[in-house]
Amino acid sequence: MNPMLRLILAQGMLGLNNGVFYAMLSLGLAVIFGLLDVVNFAHGALYMSGAFLAIILYSYIGTWLGLSWLHIGFWAALVLVPLIVACFGMLFERFLLRWLYGLDPIYSLLLTFGAALVLQGIFINGFGASGTPYPGTPDQLQGIVNLGFMMFPKFRLFTIIFSILVCIGVWFLIERTRIGAVLRAGTENPDLVRAFGINVSRLITLTFGFGTGLAGLAGVLAAPIYSVTPLMGDDLIIIIFAIVVIGGMGSIMGAVVTSLGLGLLEGVVKVFYAPAANTVVFIAMVLVLLVRPSGLFGRQR
């Protein structure tokens, strides 16, 4: 195989790997924005919390409970952490965010920004600003696979497939099921949906929990790949914002497709001019704003 092509494919795979994380996060952001009109600035911090919770479950919880043999592993974390993060999200929505509905959405952005600072500060104090490795990668997912053009870590391949399945699942849930239909109706006209006897407030709480749970899930998946630091959500949330500006928060498919595309683009750019890889998403955002200000899939809001 042509070495250049091979390099592009290899970087493309790594880019796709980043892309699925963008997809999971922008998906959660879009689900929350769709129903609540809230841009959750804490999304990156929740993703980071998810990664740290995975580490805590594996390495610390046993000691804290006085059961030093106890290590809650990756598979259990994959279920538990999203639930914990979702519960946190629901409490946050129920007791803080709820007070700001009906006000300028700027205020809820600032509230979640404050929450992000608090979360980040707490983890900096607990774990320091440098990286903590995740020791609990399951044996089945260790090692590498030969993709023909590169040797790819098994775990990364797993995250790509798993995340894409999650994205399809969420899309199906919201666009094709009854729950999703109620949810979308609640977005369009909450009062009317209330009149049908549906508890929209509870629906909103659950949706916020669902969106934040997705961030937690992404965090668990990221823990074995990236170095887990309190600042890992920081850079990511800004990239996610740019992606959301590009794709528009109106459609779930739009958010996922844009995320995967930009992840790939980042990877490919790395082959040709590495220093631009950090900024290519933002440059893409500038181009989209110039050519199609309402975003690729968005309606103007």
Added chain:
Amino acid sequence: MSISDNPDAIDAQPLAARARSRNVQALFWGLLIAFVAVAPFMLYPIFVMQMLCFALFACALNLLTGFTGLLSFGHAAFFGVSAYITGYLLTSFGMPPLLGILAGVLCSTLLGAVVGALAIRRQGIYFAMITLALAQIVYFFAVQLPFTGGENGLQGIPRGHLLGVIDLNHSLSMYYFVAVVFLAGFWAIFRIIHSPFGQVLQAIRENEPRALSLGYNVDRFKLLAFILSAGIAGLAGSMKSIVFQFASLTDVQWMMSGEVILMTLIGGLGTIFGPVVGAFIVVALQQELAGIGSWVQVVIGAIFIVCVLLFRRGIVGELARLLKVTSV
């Protein structure tokens, strides 16, 4: 000192309220000038200079966010770029401070024109996200360009001599230079807010479609407000780099954009004197809390949450409500 308002803008207000507004404004001006004049004899001059630089920065943001209704989450870009440019010119070319400041402000104004032109293409919450993302590009440039000194930033920026005569290494001369620049910048913002142009900005904040239907070119007004705000934020950044003699990545980071929003919010979004009060409080708080290390971030985040939930008018905004005045 002229405190007169633009008469046709507030015709709708009862005369008594207008007079009260004017009196309270005069009182605040008096307090501010008195504070600026005597502060260096009661507090550390460098500490007060820091307050004044950030107060100007917060007022610049307030012009855009409080009076035009556009929340910029990327104002650190203008503050930082200007700090870097001024610092670089003073250090590497031995430029006199005034020229260095001028060049810094020019750069941040130009950057403001570019960022503003892009950001006003979307509204509301998207505007905030776009400014944040564009500021991140500036941050990456600050990390990678050779002249910025990367992680170390620019250090040991010489203060030089003002107009070739006044030695700015002298703490008090430096202080009064900063004080004059601050008061001039603040007065400029005060005049902008009370000019017909400023009234149109407030009309856009209150009801953009209506302003549009009245025939105002809303985008042009927004862009101009953005450019002015960026330029003044740049002025604050330049002054900061001369006062502290360094420019670093913290100046361009998104955290700085967040802090300046907090200052404006605590003092009162859309009040004239609020951002000054807010900046004083946040700077003093950071000074007081320096001992607790990284918990500062938790405290700042918590203040954000409390302000947004319970205290959206800010200190000066609440005061104005108690005194029943419309504009302080």
